Amino acid sequence: MSQQTLFPIDDTPLGSPSCHDCKLCQVRTKIVFPTHPAASGILAIGEAPGAEEDVTGEGFIGKAGKKLDSLMAAHGIARSQYGRANVVRCRPPGNRKPDTEEKEACLPKLAAAILKFEPKVLLLVGGTAVEAFLGKGLVFDHVMQSRRSPVCDLGKAHKALRNGLRPLLDRQEGLLCVPMPHTSGLAWNRYAKDGSRWSELGAEQVALAVRHAHAERTGDQPASTPGISSQLVV
Numbered sequence: 001m002s003q004q005t006l007f008p009i010d011d012t013p014l015g016s017p018s019c020h021d022c023k024l025c026q027v028r029t030k031i032v033f034p035t036h037p038a039a040s041g042i043l044a045i046g047e048a049p050g051a052e053e054d055v056t057g058e059g060f061i062g063k064a065g066k067k068l069d070s071l072m073a074a075h076g077i078a079r080s081q082y083g084r085a086n087v088v089r090c091r092p093p094g095n096r097k098p099d100t101e102e103k104e105a106c107l108p109k110l111a112a113a114i115l116k117f118e119p120k121v122l123l124l125v126g127g128t129a130v131e132a133f134l135g136k137g138l139v140f141d142h143v144m145q146s147r148r149s150p151v152c153d154l155g156k157a158h159k160a161l162r163n164g165l166r167p168l169l170d171r172q173e174g175l176l177c178v179p180m181p182h183t184s185g186l187a188w189n190r191y192a193k194d195g196s197r198w199s200e201l202g203a204e205q206v207a208l209a210v211r212h213a214h215a216e217r218t219g220d221q222p223a224s225t226p227g228i229s230s231q232l233v234v
């Protein structure tokens with residue numbers, strides 16, 4: 001991957017605050033816009049805003065978001081030092097998964113945010129985000145693949161992302177994606193198919209994302225063994 005200077009933080013709105021491009025506009029309270037990856041270069045991408053995010057317009061503030069904050073803090077990365085986004089920006093009723101039409105309407109906006117922010121690493125949190133970027137399959141299998149190589153094969157990504165991210169790939173050699181399980185209590189306490197707790201694999205994937213982002217910023221080679229904590233000075 002080529003070394004790039006991080007873009008300065010730009011508060012230009014990343015889309016219309018009154019978007020009506022899919023039916024979720026009828027049930028949302030506020031659109032939750034992506035935030036800049038900041039000094040860490042990491043953009044965490046989840047599925048959709050939850051109830052608290054819908055009311056406040058701020059992403060990743062519920063229990064699952066706090067869990068991610070604590071995992072990042074273990075590497076010296078404060079909440080203000082990594083970015084957050086979702087596959088869709090408006091809350092689906094009852095926290096259901098976004099449907100096909102909603103993803104097709106909102107993923108081009110996510111691609112535009114990634115083009116603008118140029119994050120060093122995408123941390124894909126949970127099955128919906130993992131599938132959008134890495135294609136169908138078990139999250140566990142995508143986790144293992146990312147440990148062999150985190151370079152995303154955009155040929156398997158949702159077509160709205162493929163099309164939207166093409167200009168980025170003209171500018172750099174690839175897009176680094178690190179998948180991890182959802183940080184909700186329900187998902188976090190389960191076991192993966194190799195018997196590991198999802199919480200252990202999730203913490204290791206955060207460490208992997210931090211190492212790759214650090215390597216991209218400094219030009220160092222990331223350590224090949226996942227799961228070893230590393231402090232990132234940002």
Ligand code: SF4
Nearest residue numbers: 019021022090105106
């Ligand atoms: S989910 Fe996305 S496309 Fe749908 S209304 Fe909200 S911002 Fe617009």
